[in-house]
Amino acid sequence: MTLPIYQVDAFTAQLFKGNPAAVVPLESWLSKEEMLHIAAENNLAETAFFVKSSVDYELKWFTPLVEIDLCGHATVATAKVLYDHLGYSESEIRFQTNSGLLTVRKDGKKYTLNFPANVPYAESTPEGLLEYLGVGKALEVLKGRTNDYLVVLKSEAEVAALTPDFRALKSVNARGIIVTAKGDEADFVSRFFGPAVGVDEDPVTGSAHTVLVPYWAEKLGKSELFARQISKRGGELWVKLLGNRVEMSGEAVMYLKGEIFLP
Template identity: 50%
Template sequence: MSTLPLYQVDAFASRPFTGNPAAVMPLEHWLDDALMQSVALENNLSETAFFVPEPAAAEDDFHIRWFTPGIEVPLCGHATLASAWVIFNKLGWEKEQVRFRSKSGSLGVRKLEDGWLELDFPKLTFEAKDTPKAILDGMPEAPADAFYIASDTNYMLVLRSESEVRALTPDMRALKTLGSLGVIVTAPGDNCDFVSRYFAPGGGIDEDPVTGSIHSILTPYWADRLDKSRLVARQVSARGGELRCELHGDRVHIAGQAVPYMEGQVSIAY
């Protein structure tokens, strides 16, 4: 039996019990994939992040992976933000930036002067498609046209107003038959540039509280529509969270705050 450290951090949050809680487990070497999936299921949060140090000569500092309770995902914003908070505040990291190797390429997180943490993520591309029947069955308010993001198998729907996004009560059983990770829903914001919600029953999450990775799609979409590169976004789930987004060519900078909630040790046999 061995003990491993485990942290829980509320990401994209300015106070506890808001934003998106992520579990973070620093490792010296990788555990078996099935064991990491079991740990993520036991944590029962939208994501658990695991990372190990990269060799000293590598371009990146750590190799990071993310697991929902059901699957491993190719990109996750809030658990990367939470991992960076742990590295900066618990592991004695003295640099102002940390870089991660991931399934979505090299990702960076840097500390801003006001205490926010800023993700450096890839800009994800999308294509227009007819809205699938599974979405129309689960969300009758959905428009006939949608956008599909092939890199993470999400669909994106654009509604007319923030109130419409807030009022959604999707049928998760119908959305789960979609055969993709999830559905992003967005609209112009009342007191910000845009709002969103994210439903991901395909990944074992009915609704994700605040999702950094979807802003790799939302930022270029709204930057083009609003003709501005700097945007303020809110994810209007029950917990809610605020993000500052900026488009930089083929990269997207996504900034948020993080609040520690819990730290401890996990006892597992491996």
């Protein structure tokens, strides 16, 4: 049995930048165990699998360790595969997911996601969190309903300089840790750490921006913002708050196309 596989660098216009994701189109669903094996073998932050339904597409995402409920960059990667390689030509793609209906439209070179907003709320700081991050003091520590903590620092330089203790950070009961600050050139910057789900640092994290956009839209008093995720690979997002939804736009670059051989 063979399956097609694509690899796409998302939220970037440059190859070897942004966030790489694998995309596996399916005629029908594999078992969860098989999809986890493929994701672990790919050893990327996310592998997306999709199946055409009668009207929409069903979409699932896996890290090397677990299935997750929301992923932005692998959704961008999936949209690029559909539009540029599988002949999709409608103005919008509808994905049915564990997080409900998600849509993507192509705007020139950019792919625009429409995701539910995830307004962060005040939460006590887990024991050891700041220490494991290597942070002396945070301006705020909040939490999103995706079980991500949002740690706000004073400057972009502080965010860029972080060298977390990933083994210790893995013990924090959270999907991931978003660290952010007002940007020097961008409206805001961020990094995302998810050792508990098998991703020490995610290069560019669309789902984190469902938390970041409502936070910074309120802080900066505007609904349209430009964001940078300042990981080693780096990525750029043009984002917009639309009531209880968040739009995120970014480019994507195809890296490879191949085949998976299954027994």
